[in-house]
Amino acid sequence: MEIALADRVGKLPPYLFAALRKKIADKRAAGADVITLGIGDPDFPTPDPIIDELCRSVRDAADINRHRYGCDAPVPDFAQEIKSFYKRRYGVTLADDQVAPTMGSKDAIVKFCMGILNPGDVGIAPLPGYPTYNIGHTFCSACTYYVPLHKEKKFLLDFDEIPSEVRQAAKILWINYPNNPTTATADLDFFKRAIEFGRENNILIAHDSAYSENSFDGYKAPSILEVDGATDVAVEFFSLSKGFNMTGWRCGCVVGNASAVKALKLVKDNVDNGTLRAVQFAAAKALSLAEELTPKINEVYKRRRDMVCDALAAAGWPVEKPKATIYVWAPVPEKYKGSSLAFAEDLLEKAGVVITPGRGYGATGEGFYRISLTYPDDVLKTAMERIVALGKS
Numbered sequence: 024m025e026i027a028l029a030d031r032v033g034k035l036p037p038y039l040f041a042a043l044r045k046k047i048a049d050k051r052a053a054g055a056d057v058i059t060l061g062i063g064d065p066d067f068p069t070p071d072p073i074i075d076e077l078c079r080s081v082r083d084a085a086d087i088n089r090h091r092y093g094c095d096a097p098v099p100d101f102a103q104e105i106k107s108f109y110k111r112r113y114g115v116t117l118a119d120d121q122v123a124p125t126m127g128s129k130d131a132i133v134k135f136c137m138g139i140l141n142p143g144d145v146g147i148a149p150l151p152g153y154p155t156y157n158i159g160h161t162f163c164s165a166c167t168y169y170v171p172l173h174k175e176k177k178f179l180l181d182f183d184e185i186p187s188e189v190r191q192a193a194k195i196l197w198i199n200y201p202n203n204p205t206t207a208t209a210d211l212d213f214f215k216r217a218i219e220f221g222r223e224n225n226i227l228i229a230h231d232s233a234y235s236e237n238s239f240d241g242y243k244a245p246s247i248l249e250v251d252g253a254t255d256v257a258v259e260f261f262s263l264s265k266g267f268n269m270t271g272w273r274c275g276c277v278v279g280n281a282s283a284v285k286a287l288k289l290v291k292d293n294v295d296n297g298t299l300r301a302v303q304f305a306a307a308k309a310l311s312l313a314e315e316l317t318p319k320i321n322e323v324y325k326r327r328r329d330m331v332c333d334a335l336a337a338a339g340w341p342v343e344k345p346k347a348t349i350y351v352w353a354p355v356p357e358k359y360k361g362s363s364l365a366f367a368e369d370l371l372e373k374a375g376v377v378i379t380p381g382r383g384y385g386a387t388g389e390g391f392y393r394i395s396l397t398y399p400d401d402v403l404k405t406a407m408e409r410i411v412a413l414g415k416s
């Protein structure tokens with residue numbers, strides 16, 4: 024028997040990285056030496072104090088709740104540490120009902136959509152952008168209106184580009200700074216404008232701050248909740264994945280508007296039953312040591328960023344060094360006339376290097392490609408030599 028797919032699955036765009044994985048596997052099976060710089064998934068280990076806390080708590084026989092559902096037996100320390108971290112890091116005071124622990128932001132984005140969107144509702148998302156906002160909308164039979172991000176506007180979403188019909192129809196608007204894939208950063212004035220837009224149009228502003236802790240050269244990304252009155256119209260999706268090298272651990276939080284936080288909790292209580300307590304203890308430890316742990320991680324990405332950007336500049340393709348994220352977003356070499364797909368294909372075929380073509384993030388990502396810095400220095404170095412050689416040939 025062949026089971027027919029549900030419409031919501033049939034309607035999904037192909038998962039960008041699934042297609043990529045298959046191509047790479049085929050090339051490798053054929054004996055090719057392929058270097059992938061495609062995926063943003065930290066390659067070096069989670070810091071020891073976090074691992075130690077996981078091991079301690081999972082073995083703690085005195086904790087009679089250690090095996091239990093994370094929602095029925097939540098770790099109060101985790102919620103406390105989220106509040107304490109937001110206070111120290113951003114000067115933001117959160118009330119108990121403004122915090123919900125999550126199993127990472129990807130999961131939380133979709134569940135959050137299920138908590139607030141009805142069929143036919145409209146959500147606004149940036150293009151190029153992280154695909155999961157649209158996936159959340161699609162699973163709720165809601166529609167996505169895409170707002171283009173332009174290089175000339177430093178890839179900051181221009182609220183004036185959103186037509187009035189869309190403003191009237193939309194229930195939620197997603198933004199993401201520091202941005203994946205463009206590496207753009209936003210200042211507090213941008214977030215003020217976002218809050219104003221949400222207030223004027225009665226639209227919830229959802230800020231995905233997955234890269235807030237991945238920054239360099241003294242830059243510190245702000246939280247949207249630093250804006251006065253932000254919690255009236257905004258929520259923020261914070262994640263430990265990228266900032267603490269914890270992608271596989273699945274932990275983060277949603278903070279901000281209490282009714283929105285409640286909508287997410289309602290879905291979670293009925294679907295996932297929460298994160299293992301030991302992971303919550305470890306996440307609490309990570310946040311409590313953030314000031315000590317994240318600079319060491321960022322040192323590695325900064326070194327790699329400099330190496331990649333310097334190699335591009337030496338080849339005659341200068342890029343401004345990104346202040347944040349774990350990526351470099353570079354213009355496609357001239358000889359490919361702006362076609363990121365043609366460049367990506369040639370790179371894989373002739374040089375054995377995988378990058379993410381900007382086109383994969385939508386039409387307005389065209390002309391660029393993304394290099395992920397989550398690969399060892401020597402691998403990155405070899406890949407850059409190959410990229411430069413091909414682009415120059």
Ligand SMILES: *Cc1c(COP(=O)(O)O)cnc(C)c1O
Nearest residue numbers: 127128129130153203233262264
């Ligand atoms: C990686 C990433 C996420 C997902 O992070 P998890 O917390 O691991 O699910 C969310 N948003 C953006 C923009 C990302 O790049």
